[in-house]
Amino acid sequence: MNFNEYISKNRHKLDVETPNEDYLWTGIVQSIINKKKTNRFMVFKIAASIVIVLALSVISYQLISIRNNQQLILANIDPKLAKQEIQLQKQIKTYYKVLQSTNYNKYLLTNSFNDLEYIDTLINQYSIDLKRNGPNPKLINSLMDLYYKKIRLLDRMLNEIEKEKNYENSETNI
Amino acid sequence: MGKNIIEIQEKLIETACKGNQQSMYRLYKLYVQTMYNTCIRMVSNHYDAEDIIQESFIKAFNNLENFRGDSSFGLWLKRIVINNSITFLRKKKYLFSDIDDMQIVSDDDTNEDFPNIDPAIVHKTIKTLPEKARVVLNLYLLEGYKHKEISNMLGISESTSKSQYQRAKHLLKEKLCKHISTL
Numbered sequence: 001m002n003f004n005e006y007i008s009k010n011r012h013k014l015d016v017e018t019p020n021e022d023y024l025w026t027g028i029v030q031s032i033i034n035k036k037k038t039n040r041f042m043v044f045k046i047a048a049s050i051v052i053v054l055a056l057s058v059i060s061y062q063l064i065s066i067r068n069n070q071q072l073i074l075a076n077i078d079p080k081l082a083k084q085e086i087q088l089q090k091q092i093k094t095y096y097k098v099l100q101s102t103n104y105n106k107y108l109l110t111n112s113f114n115d116l117e118y119i120d121t122l123i124n125q126y127s128i129d130l131k132r133n134g135p136n137p138k139l140i141n142s143l144m145d146l147y148y149k150k151i152r153l154l155d156r157m158l159n160e161i162e163k164e165k166n167y168e169n170s171e172t173n174i
Numbered sequence: 175m176g177k178n179i180i181e182i183q184e185k186l187i188e189t190a191c192k193g194n195q196q197s198m199y200r201l202y203k204l205y206v207q208t209m210y211n212t213c214i215r216m217v218s219n220h221y222d223a224e225d226i227i228q229e230s231f232i233k234a235f236n237n238l239e240n241f242r243g244d245s246s247f248g249l250w251l252k253r254i255v256i257n258n259s260i261t262f263l264r265k266k267k268y269l270f271s272d273i274d275d276m277q278i279v280s281d282d283d284t285n286e287d288f289p290n291i292d293p294a295i296v297h298k299t300i301k302t303l304p305e306k307a308r309v310v311l312n313l314y315l316l317e318g319y320k321h322k323e324i325s326n327m328l329g330i331s332e333s334t335s336k337s338q339y340q341r342a343k344h345l346l347k348e349k350l351c352k353h354i355s356t357l
Contacts, residue, residue, distance in 0.1 A: 003288045003347060007315055013293035014300075014316065015211035019224065025202060027228045029195065032235055036193070 059106055062113050063096065077135045081144075088147040095154035104161045112157045119150050183247055191238040198235050205248055206231075209255045211297070215312050216259040218301045226262055230255045256317065260327060263309065291350055299349045307342035314339050 001009070106113075126143045130136065183201075190197035209230065214223040234241075234251050241250055300308060309328070313319045314335070319327070321335040328335070 001288055001290070002286055003343065004315075006288045006290070007296075010293045010296070011316065014215075014297045015208050016294040016297050017207075017211050017214055019206060019210040019227065021203070021206055024206065024224060024228055024231075025199065028202065028231045028235070029198075031228070031232045032195070032198070035232075035236060 055106060062117070063100065077130065077140070081140060084144070085147070088144075088151065091151055092147070092154065095151065095158065098158060099154065099161075102158070102161050102165075104157075105164060108160060108164060109157055112153060112160070115153055116150065119146055119153070122146055123150075180246075184243075187238060187241065187247055190235065191241075201247070202231055205251055208248070209251060212252060212312070212317065213255050213259050215297065215300050215316065216256065216309055217262060218305070218308065222262060226255065226258045230258050233258070252317070256313070256327075260309070263305070288347075289350075289354055291354065295353060296346075296350065299346060299353065302349065303342055303345055307338050307345060310335055310338040311342035311346065315343070 007014075123143065123146050126139055126146070130139055130143070133139075183204075186197045186201050190201055206227065210223060210227050213226050213230075214220065217223055217226065230251065234254050241247065300311065303311065310324060313324045313327070314321065321332045321339070324330075324335040325332045330338075
């Protein structure tokens with residue numbers, strides 16, 4: 001029997017060492033369990049991130065679309081009214097700035113944002129009507145009224161935020 | 175391997191793939207000793223071998239869905255163990271490519287009679303061989319890889335693999351003969 005024959009004949013007998021099986025298995029099983037946990041946590045983290053990004057996108061979109069609608073409508077109709085419109089729009093702009101600076105609860109303000117959107121749709125519609133049909137005193141009054149409504153609504157939203165903040169503070173103090 | 179054993183193993187793999195730890199444990203028990211011995215002959219260190227074996231089983235269990243059954247589970251697992259051992263040796267700055275200048279020694283044992291030594295002694299002696307030669311000897315002689323495959327795995331030329339194998343075999347026989355003469 002030469003060397004190669006010896007090896008092929010005794011190949012399986014060469015595996016003589018016995019590892020510490022329990023010790024090795026403990027390490028293996030721990031790693032598998034940890035990986036499963038990490039995977040679950042990762043899925044949760046990814047899902048949470050997606051929800052946050054979506055929520056932020058919706059809010060930003062709402063704010064941007066509301067802002068974009070604030071164009072001067074009455075400039076070509078009456079300089080006095082146009083001046084008044086500028087002031088009202090400035091006021092609205094300030095309210096939006098304050099609103100953005102607060103860490104508001106978007107669920108609390110969902111209805112208000114819907115109302116704001118509705119008002120903007122009406123403003124747009126009135127603007128189109130004014131361009132199409134020329135100055136109509138009734139329409140101009142309604143438009144101005146919508147601006148005031150928008151300001152009142154924004155004011156109410158800020159109040160809501162303030163109230164919520166105070167409520168949270170008082171709860172923490174308790 | 176018997177048909178029944180293959181079927182049992184297939185079931186074990188299937189359930190282990192779904193995360194059944196009991197099945198994983200049974201697969202582990204079936205293969206751990208063989209894998210450990212293969213590994214320790216490659217890296218020649220008990221602690222390193224334990225780390226590599228753990229890492230290999232974890233890798234195998236985490237990638238069971240990639241096991242397509244082209245080969246047996248044991249062969250697939252052994253490939254992981256061998257690859258991990260080679261990666262480990264590479265990390266140790268063990269460069270396989272610096273052995274190209276070896277001279278090929280002719281295979282002169284075709285007619286030589288080899289004594290019937292205790293396989294445990296052969297196993298122990300293999301672990302004492304120089305690292306580069308030992309790895310090639312293990313892959314060629316004990317794991318059945320061809321020199322071309324070894325050259326791809328280690329990033330060396332085929333002739334280097336051959337010369338390292340001859341060198342390892344020569345050294346191993348020499349050491350074993352010395353051992354016999356001391357008895």
